[in-house]
Amino acid sequence: MPRRTDISSVLVIGSGPIVIGQACEFDYSGTQACRVLKEEGLRVILVNSNPATIMTDPEFADATYVEPITTEILTTIIAKERPDAILPTLGGQTALNAAIALDEAGVLEKYDVELIGANIASIQKGEDREQFKQVVEVCGAESARSAIVHTIDDALAAVDDLRYPVVVRPSFTMGGLGSGIAYDEGDLRRIVGQGLHYSPTTEVLLEESILGWKEYELELMRDKHDNVVVVCSIENVDPVGVHTGDSVTVAPALTLTDREYQRLRDIGIAVIREVGVDTGGCNIQFAIEPSTGRVVVIEMNPRVSRSSALASKATGFPIAKIAAKLAIGYTLDEIPNDITGGSTPASFEPTLDYVVVKVPRFAFEKFPAADDTLTTTMKSVGEAMALGRNFTEALGKAMRSLDKKGSTFHWTGDALTGDALSALTATISRPTEHRLVDVQQVLRAGVSLETVYELTGIDPWFIDQLQLINEVAAETAAAPALTRSVLLHAKRHGLSDVQIATLRRTSEDAVRGARHAVGLRPVFKTVDTCAAEFAASTPYHYSSYDEETEVAPRTRPAILILGSGPNRIGQGIEFDYSCVHAALALKDEFETVMVNCNPETVSTDYDTSDRLYFEPLTFEDVLEVYHAELAAGPVEGLIVTLGGQTPLSLAQRLADAGLPILGTSPAAIDAAEDRGEFGKVLEAAGLPAPAFGTATTMAGARDTARRIGFPVLVRPSYVLGGRGMEIVYDEHQLDEYVQRALENAADGGRAGTLPPLLIDRFLDDAIEIDVDALFDGTELFLGGVMEHIEEAGIHSGDSACTLPPVTLSVSELERIRLSTEAIARGVGVHGLLNIQFALVSDVLYVLEANPRASRTVPFVSKATGVSLAKAAALVMAGHSIADLRARGVLPLDDARVLDLDSPVAVKEAVLPFKRFRTREGVVVDTVLGPEMRSTGEVMGFDVDFPTAFAKSQEAAFGGLPSGGRAFISVADRDKRSIVFPVKRLAELGFEILATEGTAAVLHRSGIRSRVVRKYSSGRGGDGEPTIVDLITAGEVDIVVNTPSGQGARADGYEIRAATTAADKAMVTTVQQLGAAVQAIEAAQSGPFAVTSLQEHDAAALIRREARAAARVSA
């Protein structure tokens, strides 16, 4: 039966900004969906507030709305576009919740829009705990014993029956937000309290503890004929108690017999039918009691999920793509399996002849105060996946894919003994990001498998595999020589050249040399969904130390694009965006070859490039991919500047090894990174930079800081996302910082020597400007100039910014352009360049320059309608900017031309503070600083700054309040600048609350405010509440609190933490306050209008043509 003919337009809802628990896997699924729907000739309308997504590229939909995903805005879009149907199952929980809200508001009925891929009843059945429990029962399966509660008192009563520990899960939250395990009444009160708050239905589920049970997931698909297939089984190495997103997981399940697996499959199929997921995918999680095999169904998601993306990449079965086809009426047997070239249908179950391991990547280093125990609330910010022909190989590859110190197994020094061993052994019962490595260490020290099992609950089969790795390592270390068989054995079990080098006390290069000397290289196998039963035509490869390689020869020259690896704070979807654009841009002229290890991304979709290598981004692995491709045909070169710091950091070594690096040379990349070299470039161009110096010792750091003068900005060189960056106000603080850096260096085996520290003069009160530009060696194309809303000193990734810059003059823009060009020329850029400037007292300082794609490239591209990354890829492949202009890839005008009628785009960062709690259960501090901590971003796009900013706030966190109470408490230095905005706030109808000092300032300026008690003063004699009490009680709608340097930090922290916990708007800088007040005013003056990117681009084109015509006539 072909697709439905009664649908001609579909609204696809995206998932909004990247947050923990909802990352770029939904860009991958949404992009697939949009592609499918367009191919089917449907008009596609898309809403997503996240500009860094591929799906929001104008060519993927007919009308693309980069707008907040709110009921109000969705209603406006529906009224304007009148879609026949809404597809809400590919945009995560955000899209599903948005669809439910539209239904409840009567919008679907009013505009006669049909939900496809899901229906409200089935969403409710799948997500509502009580209904789902009944579903499970009807299916003849068991749920954990549980109770639904709506108050803390209910919870206390319920726990009498369930007993501690109990698991707490709020209803309708994503990524397990607000859930946790309560071991006693204190825990229960705290976690249930939070959970009730986070749940949109003020509902929390308490259930019997199944901690330590084996955990499994099945990914299922169903079509309208009730055909059901299980796409993939996933087993969690970490037993129940760790969120599946934070667990090390493996596919397929490895410790179930067929009978046990089929039991899960039967239950899964019965559940998807009973819930009534008519078409599309769903994910079901199970727990199995290890000693009895008792099966408990944990939960299901009636939609495409993070696990679906993982399952798609793990099996080659494109769940989202097929879900989209099923939603418009196809059945599974009508859809061809792409991987086998369509010779077999999609109505089958993939079978794997390899093992897939996923490992999470965390960012606890960004939140030092946060409790790093892994729980049922997801905390990881990204993940890496690897494939191997066995578990050990896949695990080794996955762990080195994490690209993070300490994330791989090691055998440095002697095995632990005595107290150190006891201490480490005692820690492994607490799941943390290091647990697997810790387990490997205690096993290495001789602790028994049984003990480890008892402490961790990790299945003995997996523990034995870790033991196997230790044994292989010991054999490798003890072997008289690195013979072929010794190396092959080590490689077959996932040891990297680096690990072997450590074991043999030699260098990585020497190991590689020895390996190549005996002709030992990995072969590349194919992901084919069918374990080689049928010939596969899709070149989706992974390496393995096995016998036969499957890389096909080719004649067209290839370009290898190195991706960005696992998402992390500072290096996320934005870089994947640029890599995908390169693949799309180069496809016509070259064979594009993607190398990446992040299963969430569009870049690792087998449809994106001509060839996909799902491989770790390490020197060793990239070298082997290159070798394999060189054997297959000519290789033009590698692109290393689009995937962020991960590929960039490999550039020099790859070039030294003789690999052709396209675009900016590694030497030039180094010149930009190296302070001394870069200083010379600036000097030659006559450009000022803040005073700076480098230091490698404590004494050196002190001298440099004294010479430059405090405050200074200190950071290690070669970092992204401001890792380890701090503003240091005095020598004492500096000593502390350097001491920590020395300790880190010692941990890394480099005791006494400090990697160079960069020390810069910190510019107070500067306007920070970000520039993305393209340089081809002769000509500069200024892609975008962004003005930050926050002052310099707050990491650019966490700062909101506007494009075009709202306060810069034409002459300032011209200076920026000239400076950018001078730097591009001086450094020797050939491709993209990002520069951060600071404007202070009319002096334009250069803060730093990075000759690579920046985080802002997608934002600039969306805001200007020019794909910088595509152009950059073409420039790197040899095209000139003039040529690209002639071909229409780049417009004639760049960002130096001020287009007065252009709309304003505001980028706002989305911060994950809510996820992170201290050991005591309190929210971590939320003040912004030089270290980046945001996970994602949104774009507000409208005719002027106030409206665009208002939209950005709406999209980032639900929006600024339109009225109510505002609490103002600012540092002394900010008191002067708040008078005007606060006055306006009062005029807009807000009641102003302030602490005594601030209230006095406001009073003298004629602004009435109510004085409230400081937190540090405690409650009054008659129980008068402090400001923190008021915030916690939800009585304050917006909090303005600027941190006051070193003093009175405690008060500020409590205020900010309470605000975050209460989910209220918060402003922590004066600049933000100004923007917020403008935005509140804009929001008050009526509902937002919406404009699609296609409409914006069409209008821009008309303006460009008018300008061109004007130039001709002039």
Add this chain to the structure above:
Amino acid sequence: MTTAVLVLEDGRTFTGRRYGAEGSTLGEIVFNTGMTGYQETLTDPSYHRQIVVMTAPHVGNTGVNDDDQESTRIWVAGYVVRDPARRASNWRSVRTLDDDLEAQEIVGISDIDTRALTRHLRERGVMRAGIFSGGALESADGERRPEHELLAEVRSAPAMAGADLAGEVSTDVAYVVEALGPDGSPLETPVATVAAVDLGIKAMTPQRLAERGVRVHVLPSSATFADVEATSPDGVFFSNGPGDPGAATHEVELLREVLDRRIPFFGICYGNQILGRALGYGTYKLGYGHRGVNQPVMDRSTGKVEITAHNHGFAVDAPLDGESVAPHDGGRYGRVVVSHVDLNDDVVEGLQALDLPAFSVQYHPEAAAGPHDAAYLFDRFVELMTTQKGAA
């Protein structure tokens, strides 16, 4: 660590480690793509005389238990895996797979590129092969035997085409599997009685019938029609089994007697091929067969797709579309349709007689290993028997 060598009939060799017993073995080499169910696979009599390659790399992880055996012994002639488990981990496991393989003297090989081997078999078709290790790999003087000698040994092995093997795997004596009630206890009055001819039957098959209240008389493959009749059956069942259906003369004749008396018939796998031949259709050998638990089959009567367990190297050659008249004896069995088709390659997966109470499927509704999607076929058989009974 002992070396083992796998030698294929066409001369390709793979060198790996000994797995299971030491020695040598010969057989037809086939691959199985199931990711679970090695215990059921090994004990499935249909794999008699076959060397089985597992495409899933890890085998043995859940050990061996006493419940999942499909027969009383391991039948495969040899076993090829990539990464055998060092440790079994499962609450039902009572011993390791290695123990069973060694105890039952199954010669195997591990640590070879099983994917390369599978691709080779896919492209060249299944063929004869041998696994050699230990003494079997050495000549009298202790030297490694030359490859041509091993190859000659492989080429001397009998081919699967033309092999009549049912007698080698069938039970020697008839036995009864009692009907079960809904609560799993024996049922006094069975819903129906079935005479099941064991051509290599898997334990799960009579189990599935018994669960539906059916009393099953399992008969040896040499059973005559008189033996069948002596059980007063409401229906007759022919099981799966090894070998070439083209050589199953006795079974075909027996089935024709059943059909002539309009006794309801259901056949699985080999039983499907026997029905095909009894009706007068041909059978042929597939290039590399269907062995796995993920095959999409369409039930043409409902248009629904079921995911099914397969283990067959031969198939029935019947017209795929529309009704055809069974060719045997001038069409005396009337019209027949192909009821089930494999969606991967359009192979006939089921036959339905329209003028006789007989049907069969090429795949395994009893699963074990594999999904339970096709279990409804046992219900159809029970219904066929009970409606015939009612009509009689």
